[in-house]
Amino acid sequence: MTYRKRLLLLIILDSLCVFTAIYFSHLILSTKYYLTPFLVVSSLTLLIGHHLLAAYYKLYKRVLEYASIGELVTIFKSVTYSILITAVVQFLFYQDVYIRALVITWMLLMLFIGGSRFVWRLYRDAYLKVKNQGERTLIIGAGSAGTMIARQLKNNSGSKLYPVAFIDDDCQKQQMEIMGIPVIGGVNLIEKSVIEFDIKNIIIAIPSLNKKELNKIVQECSKTNVRTQTLPMIEDLVLGKVSVNDFRDVRIEDLLGREPVKLDDKNLLDTIHHQTILVTGAGGSIGSEICRQVSKYKPSKIVLLGHGENSIYTIEQELLNTYDEINFVTEIADVQDKDKMFAILLKHRPSMVYHAAAHKHVPLMERNPEEAVKNNVIGTKNVAEAADHAKVKTFVMVSTDKAVNPTSVMGATKRIAEMVVQHMDTISNTRFVAVRFGNVLGSRGSVIPLFKKQIQAGGPVTVTHPDMERYFMTIPEASRLVIQAGALARGGEIFVLDMGDPVKIIDLAKNLIKLSGYSVEDIGIVYSGIRPGEKLFEELLNENEVHHKQVFPKIHIGKATFIEGKFLSVLINEFENLSIDELRVTLLDIAGGRVKEEKLVVNY
Structure with missing residues (x-):
């Protein structure tokens, strides 16, 4: 039904209600009912007054399907004021007010007009209850x-x-x-x-x-x-x-994520607004989310640097569709290419670099330690030195809890990358910091997407060990920590998020099965055994790094343990000449601080 037809129908309906109410009020009072100027004037006044007030209160624009107390209040105002106007007209023209008739008319109008509005809703609700x-x-x-x-x-x-x-x-x-x-x-x-x-x-x-x-x-x-x-x-x-x-x-993320860390928006605005920002690994889970979070603070330009063209294209298109006032620039490059890193940073001269490019899969890096060194250590060194050369204000490296007392090649290379960053801070005017956190929920290659695929396939879900525990955080939370660390940076810090209590992987698997609408018995859980390089329990700080004071809500700074740069140079120059086993041992020794005489402990 069109609006005009609906309006005409409501006007006719209300007019009938007005005349019927006036007729019954006189009938109830047993008065002689005949057309007199008094009755005609009163009826017309009431009719015109009601329609004008109904239009003023937009009574005819109300959707009857949702008639409620609000509509009843509007009807009450419209009817009451129209009755009062009629009483005033009666007094002005005839010096008399037919109070009893007006009171009864008011009650009947409330019944007729209010009832006409709610009858449709009652019918519709009853009809839908049967139909739905x-x-x-x-x-x-x-x-x-x-x-x-x-x-x-x-x-x-x-x-x-x-x-x-x-x-x-x-x-x-x-x-x-x-x-x-x-x-x-x-x-x-x-x-x-x-x-x-x-x-x-x-x-x-x-x-x-x-x-x-x-x-x-x-x-x-x-x-x-x-x-x-x-x-x-x-x-x-x-x-x-x-x-x-x-x-x-x-989602399992709803249960495992903590209450979000509130960012220091003023500080971040001062750090990011109208600045040029460069993100390495911008197509990855963390890198792309850093780009989203940073974009909220309206930098003038964000350089999206990554090795995979498809992932860079995807995040570029998403950001272009959301933030049309920011200049997004893509650079397809490998952090292992030192000359290209220097060229890119000199070209854009960013004030802030977020370094999220890294190899992160523990079992794969155990089998390919030389690739972990190339990407995680040499790649970090290349970007860090390029940042120093381009006079970047702040360099923030994304690290991991696996860098603490590492037992894996991946963890060792990330710890050595932290050492590179800490060493660069001692010789550069650029502020170099690292941000360390646990497993990221939903990131590519993480345990939850794997469990979901296994559940969709009918099971079983594979868990390495019944006692294995991990710290978890959401992708947005991890990314917020990274950009907040950049604003807090003074140089040389390792920022660590207070991640609460670790979660047992077996409990994670059970919850995910139940949330998917299955029972654990239907899907099943099997134990595959701990993989090379894995630990039962992860740590965020080792005993020599523990520093309990928070510099920001839920953010700590650890004490930094690192070695002199010459040992890193030896590793970088000689790693290709080592066997896989020799390289693995060397990485773990350096990352674990097992380098005699040259170990330093610096407190922040």
């Missing part, structure tokens, strides 16, 4: 978000979900009904409610939940083997990227 055969859905959270979700699902005839019950820990809401949907109890009743109400889908609708509370709810939901979903990210709703009906499955 969507999956029976349990909504956890009977607050504003949960109520909004329930209303959307009930009013959307095309929805595949239909709300039948709420769960909420608020005692004042329990045993009550919201839009005809019962609030049956707290989180402890989730499993019982799923059975009692034959629930096929669960939606968690509490945007304010912290990670600990969400984990508790998900653990209860996992007992039911019913699909559990949650609301989209609030920022995505606000930006219009998704609608409130675009529920997503609860």
Whole structure:
């Protein structure tokens, strides 16, 4: 129905309501009903007054499907003021006010006009309740978000979900009904409610939940083997990227990530705004997220440097579509090419370099230690020296917890790369720092994508050891730490995030299986054994590096242990002449500080 037809229909309906109310008011009062100037003037005044006030309060623009208290208040104002206007006209023309008739007319108008608005909604709700055969859905959270979700699902005839019950820990809401949907109890009743109400889908609708509370709810939901979903990210709703009906499955990242570290926006603006920024490894998981985070602070130019053309192209297109005021420049180059690094940094002369290019896969680097040296050590040295030559203000290297007491080639090369950065800080005007964190959730080659593929294939999920633990953080969190470290840098620091408690990989696997809608028995878990170079437990700082003072919320600076540059030169010049076993031993000795007489400890 067009707007004009709908408007005409409502005007005719309200006009009939006005005349009917006036007629019945006189009939109820047993007055002699005949057309007199008094009655005509009163009727016309009431009719015109109501329509004018209805237009003023936009009563005819209200969507009847969502008629609620707001519409009732508007009707009350429109009817009340039109009755008052009629009373004034009666007094001005006839020096008399027919109070009883007007009072009864007011009550009848509220009944007729208000009822006409709500009858359609009652009919529609009842019709949809019969028609909607969507999956029976349990909504956890009977607050504003949960109520909004329930209303959307009930009013959307095309929805595949239909709300039948709420769960909420608020005692004042329990045993009550919201839009005809019962609030049956707290989180402890989730499993019982799923059975009692034959629930096929669960939606968690509490945007304010912290990670600990969400984990508790998900653990209860996992007992039911019913699909559990949650609301989209609030920022995505606000930006219009998704609608409130675009529920997503609860991800393992929701449970393992900590509450986000709040950045020092003023300091970051001073550091990044209107500056030229260069990111190596810009197409990787961390590098691309650094580019996204940095772009929010409106630098004048970001140089996207990477070896893989496809990944660089992908992040370039994403950023171009989001930030049209920033100049994005791509450089396809290998950090192992020293001359190219010098040329690129001299060409762009960035004020800040984020060095995220590295080989990171532990088993692969165990078998190819010379490649780990070339990329992680020599590549870092090349970019660092180029940064010094181009007079870059700050150089931030992305490191790993595997650099602490390393047992793997990858960890050893990252620790030696830290030493390169620390050494460069002692001989350069550029501020050189490193940022150390644990495993990154969802990054390419990480354990979670592997587990997901194994679950999709029907299992089993392979875990190396039942006692293996790891620290985890999200890609955005890791990237925020990197850019915050750049703003905090004084030179020579190793920044470490307070990553909370480590997570057992076996628990991670079990949670992921349950969140995917399966039982552990269905998928199965097998132990493959610890791979070469792996440790059961990772550390963020060794005993000689522990420094408990925080320089920023959840950010520590470790004490730095490093060796003189000549030992690094020997390694770089001679590593190709060593066998794989000799190279592995040499790397672990240097990274572990097992170089006699020349070891230094510097405190920050």
